[in-house]
Amino acid sequence: ExxxxxxxxxxxxxxxxxxxxxxxxISNHLYFYWYRQILGQKVEFLVSFYNNEISEKSxxxxxxxxxxxxxxxxxxxxxxxxxxxxxxxxxxxxxxxxGLAGVALDTQYFGPGTRxxxx
Amino acid sequence: xxxxxxxxSMDCAEGRxxxxxxxxxxxSGNEYVYWYRQIHSQGPQxxxxGLKNNETNEMASLIITEDRxxxxxxxxxATLRDTAVYYCIVRGRLGNQFYFGTGTSLTxxx
Numbered sequence: 604e605x606x607x608x609x610x611x612x613x614x615x616x617x618x619x620x621x622x623x624x625x626x627x628x629i630s631n632h633l634y635f636y637w638y639r640q641i642l643g644q645k646v647e648f649l650v651s652f653y654n655n656e657i658s659e660k661s662x663x664x665x666x667x668x669x670x671x672x673x674x675x676x677x678x679x680x681x682x683x684x685x686x687x688x689x690x691x692x693x694x695x696x697x698x699x700x701x702g703l704a705g706v707a708l709d710t711q712y713f714g715p716g717t718r719x720x721x722x
Numbered sequence: 723x724x725x726x727x728x729x730x731s732m733d734c735a736e737g738r739x740x741x742x743x744x745x746x747x748x749x750s751g752n753e754y755v756y757w758y759r760q761i762h763s764q765g766p767q768x769x770x771x772g773l774k775n776n777e778t779n780e781m782a783s784l785i786i787t788e789d790r791x792x793x794x795x796x797x798x799x800a801t802l803r804d805t806a807v808y809y810c811i812v813r814g815r816l817g818n819q820f821y822f823g824t825g826t827s828l829t830x831x832x
Contacts, residue, residue, distance in 0.1 A: 607765075636819065638822075640763070645822050645823065645824060646760070646766060646809075646820075646822035647822070648819040648820065648821070651819060659819060661819075692763055694765045694766070696765075696766075710756070710768050710771065711768070711820060712768060713765035713766045713767070713768075714765050715764055715765050716763065716764065716765050718763075
């Protein structure tokens with residue numbers, strides 16, 4: 604069964620450094636998402652991406668964050684200058700296109716996550 | 723998207739059915755009920771979803787009341803590996819994101 608994969612599983616970085624988290628969505632999916640979960644807290648939406656542009660983003664997704672689909676298979680989340688409070692699990696998800704413009708009704712499938720630790 | 727209310731925690735004996743309730747009294751006609759679970763710190767795992775009819779798949783059954791204001795996720799024969807946090811999410815057709823609440827922490831007891 605196809606699944607979303609993420610690398611690395613654990614990333615340790617120094618405060619102020621840039622990090623790139625990578626995701627390979629399910630191959631026939633066209634909607635991509637990033638969520639994060641700070642330890643002991645809820646899973647929070649960051650951003651959704653469709654047709655090479657951001658379709659929705661939360662307040663958390665500020666100018667320090669960016670997303671990119673650099674090729675036909677990868678989907679990345681970049682944090683430009685990490686802060687201590689960016690330490691969290693970051694989950695990538697993907698879903699199919701329903702065929703209706705702008706409507707991602709279909710189920711989102713999540714990857715195993717990347718644990719980001721900022722020191 | 724409509725808000726959901728779930729019990730904070732539940733226990734279930736191994737081999738018995740686990741029935742996890744969810745209230746979504748403000749659900750509107752075009753909103754779906756989704757269930758996901760999260761085992762420890764793994765990625766949320768899709769379980770099942772429905773609109774108004776009851777649904778069943780290889781993992782679980784979803785019973786939605788006729789007025790759609792509440793639903794129950796049923797794991798027919800709970801195993802220790804079903805210990806997880808279960809999230810009930812209501813999502814509209816045009817929504818892109820899922821709102822995860824605090825969910826129900828299910829512990830399956832040997």
